[in-house]
Amino acid sequence: MAARLLFDENMSQRVAAHLGELGFPVIAVGLSDAPPIQSSDHTVVGWCAENDAVLVTLDQGRKDRAILAALASASAHVLFVWMGITPRMQAELVVRHVDKILRDAQRATATNRLYRRRLRKAWRFERA
Secondary structure, three states: OOOEEEEOOOOOHHHHHHHHHOOOOEEEOOOOOOOOOOOOHHHHHHHHHHOOEEEEEEOOHHHOHHHHHHHHHOOOEEEEEOOOOOHHHHHHHHHHHHHHHHHHHHHHHHOOOOOEEEEOOOOOEEEO
């Protein structure tokens, strides 16, 4: 079962820390027991697979070959969010959708699938 969200370092570490203090299941690269800042994509994705976390990262499309290669080599869940998402919107994402994201990731795990989604600006989830 996916137990929490891991904000990649291209997301707001501060938002993740504040939400974590409020009891939301979210941490960020560089905080607590998460991988350190400037970890390779393979390290971050591997950590997510080992720690039942859904990676939340900016969607750079097919241009970001490193994250796509890392995802191909590990069984990790991922949510891509649109470029330009503000810290306030990142907080809103967690507050409004964390239960759905974790529930859907849990369902994917139960059926031996991976949760791979893109979140569009209209708060619409699409398969990635």
